[in-house]
Amino acid sequence: MTDDTLSAEDAKLVTLARATRARARAAEGAAVRDLDGRTYAAASVRLEHLTLSALEVCVAMAVSSGSAGLEAAVVLTGAEPDLEAARDFAGPGVPVHLGDERGRIGRSTST
Template sequence: MSELAPEDAKIVTLARSTRARNGTPEGAAVRDTDGRTYAASSVALPSLGLSALQVAVAMAVSSGAPGLEAAAVVTTSGQADAEGVAAVRDLAPGAYVLVADPSGTVVSRS
């Protein structure tokens, strides 16, 4: 993929560092329409399982984000989970989702 805009590189970096820091399978970050960012890792508890993207969207919503501009997921699977993408689309149908590998290389944009 071509070089990322600085704002997109930031959310990829946030997702990547959150994943590494927490030792989880995936990390995600979203940027709201005010420019604020929210980073999260996946949650795997006996009673609760959420993808990193779902958690990041929930953090944005619970903080009063008016909408989203973009999201990034760092994962080894090569794709964002369908439920997480659906959560992004619920809040912002026009927002794009970047998927990157653990090195931070973006492999897709949807």
């Protein structure tokens, strides 16, 4: 799946992840949509005593907001993302669209 084959809802996740990453000047950006259609976007966190991927922050936001699971995710990064937090929360089979730092989706996988 590439940029031009994403659903409109998943394309919105790309926009959110890209904007959040740019605003925070972070290495990664991510966005997720929960089972109720709510979206959460985050950038990676790199502090001396706290390191979280953008996807981990999104999952934490969804969990702390009372979400019951995830419908889809987008991760923009130059590295291979760790999907464990999303898998722990949402289970297997949730589509995850992977893109570069500029927001170009190169491939899709699942939790």
